[in-house]
Amino acid sequence: MMFMRVRPVGRSAVLIECHDGDEVEAWRVSLWRRRESGELRFVDIVPGATTILLDGVPPGTAAELAREPVPPGVSAEEGPLVEISATFDGEDLDDVASRWGVPVPEAVRRLAATPLAVAFCGFAPGFAYLRGLPDEWAVPRLAAPRPRVPAGSIGLAGSYVGIYPAASPGGWRLVGHTDQKLFDVRRKAPALLTPGTRVRLVPR
Amino acid sequence: MITVMRAGPLTTVQDLGRPGFAHLGVPRSGALDQVALRRANALVGNGMGAAGLETTLMGCALRFEVAARAAVAGAEAVVRVDKQPVAEDVFEVPAGAVLDIGRARRGVRSYVAVAGGIDVEPVLGSRSTDTLSGLGPPRLTDGLSLPIGLLVDSPSAAALPRVAPSTDGPLVLGVRIGPRDDWFETAGLFAEAYEISPVSNRVGCRLAGSALTRTKAGELPSEGVVLGAVQVPADGQPLIFLADHPTTGGYPVIGVVEDVAPLAQARPGTTVRFRAID
Numbered sequence: 016m017m018f019m020r021v022r023p024v025g026r027s028a029v030l031i032e033c034h035d036g037d038e039v040e041a042w043r044v045s046l047w048r049r050r051e052s053g054e055l056r057f058v059d060i061v062p063g064a065t066t067i068l069l070d071g072v073p074p075g076t077a078a079e080l081a082r083e084p085v086p087p088g089v090s091a092e093e094g095p096l097v098e099i100s101a102t103f104d105g106e107d108l109d110d111v112a113s114r115w116g117v118p119v120p121e122a123v124r125r126l127a128a129t130p131l132a133v134a135f136c137g138f139a140p141g142f143a144y145l146r147g148l149p150d151e152w153a154v155p156r157l158a159a160p161r162p163r164v165p166a167g168s169i170g171l172a173g174s175y176v177g178i179y180p181a182a183s184p185g186g187w188r189l190v191g192h193t194d195q196k197l198f199d200v201r202r203k204a205p206a207l208l209t210p211g212t213r214v215r216l217v218p219r
Numbered sequence: 220m221i222t223v224m225r226a227g228p229l230t231t232v233q234d235l236g237r238p239g240f241a242h243l244g245v246p247r248s249g250a251l252d253q254v255a256l257r258r259a260n261a262l263v264g265n266g267m268g269a270a271g272l273e274t275t276l277m278g279c280a281l282r283f284e285v286a287a288r289a290a291v292a293g294a295e296a297v298v299r300v301d302k303q304p305v306a307e308d309v310f311e312v313p314a315g316a317v318l319d320i321g322r323a324r325r326g327v328r329s330y331v332a333v334a335g336g337i338d339v340e341p342v343l344g345s346r347s348t349d350t351l352s353g354l355g356p357p358r359l360t361d362g363l364s365l366p367i368g369l370l371v372d373s374p375s376a377a378a379l380p381r382v383a384p385s386t387d388g389p390l391v392l393g394v395r396i397g398p399r400d401d402w403f404e405t406a407g408l409f410a411e412a413y414e415i416s417p418v419s420n421r422v423g424c425r426l427a428g429s430a431l432t433r434t435k436a437g438e439l440p441s442e443g444v445v446l447g448a449v450q451v452p453a454d455g456q457p458l459i460f461l462a463d464h465p466t467t468g469g470y471p472v473i474g475v476v477e478d479v480a481p482l483a484q485a486r487p488g489t490t491v492r493f494r495a496i497d
Contacts, residue, residue: 022398025475028445030398059241061443061466068443070241136244137441137467140352143244144441181353198243200342200354206243 021081028070029077035065036134036146037088042067043210044093045086062135062210064144094132094211099178101127101169101216105189107157111171114154123218125152126190131176131214136206141180141198143208148174160186167192169216176216178208191216220366221333224317225280226359229350231421232337233330234270237345237354241466247446248349249462251421251483252328255293259332262290262309264370269336270346272359274329276486278320279359281331283312287367288334294326294484326484338368350421351463389490392459392476394449396495399471402435403451408473408493413457417487421463423450424482426491430455431473444468447476449493 020032033039043062046069049055058071069076103123105111112122131147153174161184164170168179170187177187180197197207208214223230233256236249250256250273260269272279278296283289290309291298298305299319300312312318320329339346339356348355359365389412396405413428431451444450444467448460452470459476460468461483476482477496485491 023395024398024445024472025395025447026477028475030442058238059443061241063442063467064440066440066442068241068445070443070445071238135441135467136242137465138244140240140243140245140354205245205343210242 021077023077031067041086041088044089094213096213098215098217100219101191103191105191107188108190133208133212141206145176156186220284222282223359223363227277227279229275230279230359231348232356233273233347237343248347252480254480255330259290259292259330263288263332263334271332277322280319282317286314290332293330294323296323297321335368335370338366391492393496394474394493396474402471404432407431413491415489424459426457439471441467441469447479448472449474
């Protein structure tokens with residue numbers, strides 16, 4: 016059985032270290048369910064690339080979680096599916112295709128054919144880090160971030176795909192855009208893409 | 220209704236923030252000095268979740284279109300109603316009168332509570348202005364109207380004790396080491412005094428001093444961060460996350476400050492030392 020490394024974070028938070036994104040997702044699903052059932056108490060659960068932060072936990076939580084085995088993995092088909100209608104016209108699409116060593120249409124085909132899923136959110140409200148691209152397709156961030164990336168821009172950084180919910184400065188390599196609204200506080204569920212959501216980029 | 224006569228450099232509506240949405244990338248936000256906001260709310264009989272105003276260094280001036288009870292807490296500043304200094308922390312403002320909070324003589328941020336609370340539209344359960352993400356009401360500008368809510372909460376039994384704003388003397392912050400203490404020579408954090416940098420804001424308090432030495436190279440994959448996290452970017456100068464901090468960060472966190480409220484009242488140039496808590 017594999018046990019976890021759990022690090023205390025200040026007085027009332029813990030950080031669970033995972034081996035990969037699959038394990039983060041397994042923990043997230045399990046911890047969320049245990050909060051719903053009233054078994055665990057925390058204010059915030061923040062998945063990261065290879066960690067899960069629980070904030071606002073009672074004393075002793077780190078020691079308790081450290082004794083637990085990794086929860087069973089979740090099936091790739093489990094999360095809700097959101098289709099993002101995408102136009103592949105990003106300023107860096109040619110650059111990404113050449114880094115991948117393929118023609119632009121093949122780069123677009125890859126982006127549309129790869130099943131993606133929200134690993135975690137961060138950077139801005141509703142900004143989801145989508146995993147699913149193989150590590151070999153990872154691209155570095157721009158050396159100098161653009162001062163303004165328009166809302167809806169779809170970009171790549173490392174092996175993550177991200178969609179900017181609002182205009183902001185940004186260093187992701189832009190491959191396209193969508194007109195869908197990623198974050199809207201007037202909606203019952205403000206974020207379109209939440210951790211665990213499966214995502215497809217559908218060419219328009 | 221309140222009309223903003225003088226907004227000051229940065230006056231915002233603040234309550235206790237919007238925790239619970241960090242997994243969507245939504246910062247907690249909320250009053251930087253929650254002790255002061257709670258005290259001001261208690262003085263006027265508001266529940267602790269009521270929204271008040273947070274000023275920055277220069278105070279603000281507000282015309283009350285209706286009579287209301289008000290309280291000011293936090294930074295030490297001269298408070299006037301229609302130019303007459305007010306001696307008490309809680310007082311009545313007549314209809315048409317102007318409440319003026321002067322510049323902070325000690326501390327940085329004054330908190331203004333009005334009986335009934337500042338009743339702007341809540342966003343994700345909070346009326347706080349988040350200066351990082353832009354959620355919540357806009358910062359105050361001259362001429363802006365602010366609605367006052369109805370006093371529905373039963374008056375608090377006792378107001379919270381007055382906490383003196385920090386002096387300009389050295390500030391000693393209790394810090395719990397970790398989670399990424401294995402990336403640093405942690406002794407460095409306690410060996411030297413730092414100075415609060417003028418580029419500090421509601422997102423974080425930047426410190427200037429001797430750079431912390433990394434013992435581990437490489438990049439940290441993005442991970443969740445908490446209020447009070449002492450993040451150490453590439454230049455080695457620590458940054459303490461305050462209310463509007465991002466939900467995730469890519470720089471290692473050497474430790475977590477136990478109580479960030481004193482930082483809300485600490486001016487740029489203030490000396491900061493860290494003390495380890497087990």
